[in-house]
Amino acid sequence: MIPGPLVEAEGIVVRFGSTEALKGVDIALGPGEVHGLVGENGAGKSTLGKVIAGVVQPTSGEVRVGGVAPGPTSPKDALSKGIALIHQEPLTFPDLSVAENVFIGHQPTGALGLMSWAEMRRKAQALLDSLGVRLRPDALVRGLSIADQQMVELAAALSHDARVLIMDETTASITPNEVAQLFGIVRRLRDSGCAIAFVSHRLEEIFEICDRVTVLRDGAKIGERKISDTNVGEVVHMMVGRSVESLGFPSEREPGEALLEVRGLTLRGAFQNIDFTLRAGEIVGLAGLVGAGRTELAEAIFGARPIDSGDVLVRSKPTRIRSPRDAIRAGIAMSPEDRQHDGLLLPQSVSRNSSLALLPKLFPTGWLNEKRENALASEYAQRLRTAMRSVAQPVRELSGGNQQKVVLAKWLATQPSVLIVDEPTRGVDIGAKAEVHRVMRDLANSGIAILMISSDLPEVLSMSDRILVMRQGRMVCEIPGPEASAESVMLAAAGGTT
Ligand SMILES: Nc1ncnc2c1ncn2[C@@H]1O[C@H](COP(=O)(O)OP(=O)(O)OP(=O)(O)O)[C@@H](O)[C@H]1O
Ligand SMILES: [Mg+2]
Structure with missing residues (x-):
């Protein structure tokens, strides 16, 4: 049966x-x-x-x-x-340990019905082992x-x-x-x-x-x-209900002036001695395994993390970037990996979220100009084809992919010359992904330099003019887009030899 x-x-x-x-x-x-x-x-x-x-x-x-x-x-x-x-x-729950998160609401109890920490730790370890996951039961989930x-x-x-x-x-x-x-x-x-x-x-x-x-x-x-x-x-x-254009290949853009140069950038425990240059009109893929230090590097360039040593040059001028505000002023924007925590105010409207990064610019007098805010949000929603009832709808109610588009809109609205995107199409459907890719190509064609962190190999291969590969906090190689293959990128990321 x-x-x-x-x-x-x-x-x-x-x-x-x-x-x-x-x-x-x-x-x-x-x-x-x-x-x-x-x-x-x-x-x-x-x-x-x-x-x-x-x-x-x-x-x-x-x-x-x-x-x-x-x-x-x-x-x-x-x-x-x-x-x-x-x-x-x-x-x-970020402030609880791994074991507490695993057993939240049904902690194992010992004699007298008291919660047994040792038992919980042991059971959590056994579950993690059965999954083949190397996590300590005592580690905090935050981070x-x-x-x-x-x-x-x-x-x-x-x-x-x-x-x-x-x-x-x-x-x-x-x-x-x-x-x-x-x-x-x-x-x-x-x-x-x-x-x-x-x-x-x-x-x-x-x-x-x-x-x-x-x-x-x-x-x-x-x-x-x-x-x-x-x-x-x-x-x-x-x-x-229709056929979708397949992923294209990087266009034949001629890279222009150096918009961002990173020299010897080091943050101990995260990445060491990183050098690379982003030129106008380029899309540079940043590949690597989770934990390779890609997000930390991007956050450091964006001023969201302090660095220990090294220099950042914007349009060939040494530039001190100590905060995201400094970065935005220097023309650098960054769309983060974790949109729900770093990218969006979920209860707020599409309109407010789209203009978040722009607020000081849109409202220099401190007055809220809702009309301009709504117009701007509508413009980007149209460009990205964001599905929503209206720009007044809370972002929380949008589906995951549409939330991602609002994050992109927010950063595009600052009209950056360097755009760092961390997993730009995570959770975005194929139709919307093709549109996000089209938008990124248009941006590059208009002279913006894009650094794209992505764990989606087909995306890295189809979008990048050059691919940088990080492993364990170091830049291990650079592969020209047309020469890259899934094998060569994975091999470099995982520590094999090409
Ligand atoms: N709490 C909510 N309040 C109002 N509308 C909602 C809510 N949750 C989901 N929706 C709406 O229901 C529809 C389906 O959303 P759902 O999140 O199930 O889509 P999905 O297929 O998972 O999309 P995605 O691929 O983007 O994750 C969408 O129009 C979304 O905006
Ligand atoms: Mg969903």
Whole structure:
């Protein structure tokens, strides 16, 4: 007998005010199966995951767990039913240790019902080991990379013996090596009979790890396929209802004057003796594994971290950059990796967020000029094709990809001459990604120098005029765009020889 699905959702409708995020969606998650969930930004993937995990209650429709309705009434109820959600943006507690995060709400108790720290540490260590993750149970979560925080969430889910795991863009912010490691874990969980819903914008991942895929568009289920019965072209067509231009190649831009030169930049414990030059009209990819020091380097150039030694030259002039304000004044902008913490004021409107970096410029007198603010936000929303009800909508309500576009709008509005982007298309769907890439190329063509940190190899290869590779805090090589291959970049990043 074929075992029935662990979770079924039928006719799920979710309304947020006037937005219908899901319009009657069915999905069944079977044991021993990885079920891909794809669709453009705002299609309803995260909402469907949240319904199954009890975070959002459906307006109508039914969730059954092991054939029994009703579904989870809260995340806690979901966990007790063996359903866990690994969030798109990790929901960890920064001031607690790894072990405390893993066992939040259900600490192991010792004799007399007292919480046993030793027991908790031991169990956390065992879970981390089973995931093959090198994290100390005592370490504070603050300061961990997104990848590590996701591992903490995963360990927490497993601590509840979850049989149904919903992974919402878990691979979006991690490097190819970490993806491979995660896939090893996913396969093991699948083989042990778990049901896994896997959300990703990277179709190559869907085709690698999933047994089945469901496509959503504008809150509706467009179709479901067995992976062995479909192909990328069909899935893309189902997602967007049209065909999308594939990734292009770097144009033949002639690099212009040196806009940013970095000489011997060192921050002990993060990076050493970094030299490179960015020229007008160039897109330079900065590749490396998580922990290679790329984000730290970018933050140091942007004045968000102090440096120990070295110089930064802007248009050949030595420039002291001690704060982001100094950097913005010098014409440097930086779109951060972690948009929810560093990039956006979530409760505020699209309009306010778009003008955040510009406030001193827009309102020199200190008066808020809402008209100009709204006009500016509308202009960039149009350019980036940000999906939203209006520029007055709180950013919190936008889907992940559209939030990313607001971060980009905010920095583009400062009209920088050097733009540093850290994972610019993390969590951005293929249609929007093509648009972000187009915007970046337009910016480069207009003479801006772009430094692009990305863990998305196809993106690095297709966008970069040159690729710099960092490993363990050092710049290990520079590869001209046309000569680079996935193998050469990975090999340099991982410490092999080319
Ligand atoms: N709390 C909320 N309040 C209002 N609208 C919401 C809320 N959460 C989601 N939405 C809306 O519901 C729709 C579906 O959003 P959802 O986050 O499920 O999309 P998604 O497919 O996960 O997109 P992405 O790929 O960008 O993560 C979007 O239009 C979004 O703006
Ligand atoms: Mg989402």
